[in-house]
Amino acid sequence: MAVDGASLDIHPGEVLAVVGESGSGKSQTALAVTGLLARNGTPEGSILWEGREILGLPEHRLARLRSEEIAMIFQNPMTCLNPYLRISTQMIEGMTLNRKMTRTQARSACIEMLETVQIADAGNRIDMYPHEFSGGMLQRIMIAMSLLRRPRLLIADEPTTALDVTVQMQIVQLLEHIRRQYDTAIMLITHDLGLVASISDRISIMYNGQIMESGLAENVFSRPRHPYTRALLDAVPRIDQDEKILRGIAGDPPDPASRTPGCPFHSRCAYRMAPCVEHRPDTLGSREHAHACHLPDET
Ligand code: SF4
Numbered sequence: 063m064a065v066d067g068a069s070l071d072i073h074p075g076e077v078l079a080v081v082g083e084s085g086s087g088k089s090q091t092a093l094a095v096t097g098l099l100a101r102n103g104t105p106e107g108s109i110l111w112e113g114r115e116i117l118g119l120p121e122h123r124l125a126r127l128r129s130e131e132i133a134m135i136f137q138n139p140m141t142c143l144n145p146y147l148r149i150s151t152q153m154i155e156g157m158t159l160n161r162k163m164t165r166t167q168a169r170s171a172c173i174e175m176l177e178t179v180q181i182a183d184a185g186n187r188i189d190m191y192p193h194e195f196s197g198g199m200l201q202r203i204m205i206a207m208s209l210l211r212r213p214r215l216l217i218a219d220e221p222t223t224a225l226d227v228t229v230q231m232q233i234v235q236l237l238e239h240i241r242r243q244y245d246t247a248i249m250l251i252t253h254d255l256g257l258v259a260s261i262s263d264r265i266s267i268m269y270n271g272q273i274m275e276s277g278l279a280e281n282v283f284s285r286p287r288h289p290y291t292r293a294l295l296d297a298v299p300r301i302d303q304d305e306k307i308l309r310g311i312a313g314d315p316p317d318p319a320s321r322t323p324g325c326p327f328h329s330r331c332a333y334r335m336a337p338c339v340e341h342r343p344d345t346l347g348s349r350e351h352a353h354a355c356h357l358p359d360e361t
Pocket of ligand 1: 288331332338343354355
């Protein structure tokens with residue numbers, strides 16, 4: 063997936079939701095931020111971290127940044143944990159290596175963090191193996207592990223996708239709790255606009271590697287301007303509607319590898335006009351609310 067001209071910013075303690083369908087470039091954007099793009103991915107432009115340019119930093123300095131300041135959690139925690147090692151071994155190892163703590167100090171800190179993410183009986187459970195936990199608990203453990211380093215930015219890439227609906231909401235509430243307790247900025251990457259409604263300060267809507275609309279969550283939810291955002295919102299099931307029909311977005315996203323002129327959404331847009339096919343719309347607006355569409359605002 064080629065991400066093209068995406069511009070994102072996040073402030074301390076802020077939750078930014080990056081929302082889009084699978085293949086829209088959300089995860090590639092996050093990987094670019096952390097310097098983890100695959101070898102055939104070359105980020106261009108600028109990535110400023112606390113005012114410092116980090117694009118092009120040597121790998122050892124990026125690794126240090128990832129180890130100390132920016133943490134990432136992924137969709138399937140099982141792929142990030144070693145199934146043959148107890149949770150205690152996996153958590154404590156990082157603490158003793160990076161923070162020069164004794165094992166006893168590190169174990170106490172790990173238990174405390176497991177309690178923060180609401181793992182009951184953490185003092186005993188820390189010695190269990192990954193397969194002895196549910197998916198939701200493993201995701202909590204991954205969050206605890208990432209927080210041990212007290213990151214200033216936590217990137218959560220589809221952290222709830224593999225979980226059932228009740229547990230999804232618990233994880234989202236946990237992220238909200240973490241933001242408040244540690245003032246951690248959170249970039250929450252998801253395809254589920256409904257899921258992020260309760261905790262996001264700001265939202266960026268991505269489609270085919272480009273930002274379609276962005277702004278304060280209240281603005282994007284209450285006054286969506288871009289036809290793609292409106293279609294995404296229409297696709298969110300609502301329990302207050304009598305209608306039992308689930309609305310999808312007609313058509314398929316364009317080939318992520320190809321880059322055509324014009325608006326990337328034009329093949330699926332009900333409002334398409336002649337310029338949409340030829341000219342890519344500029345992004346107009348402010349940090350509070352901006353969008354990229356040829357339609358006049360009031361449409
Ligand atoms: Fe639809 Fe045109 Fe706006 Fe794209 S620019 S979203 S095709 S109206």
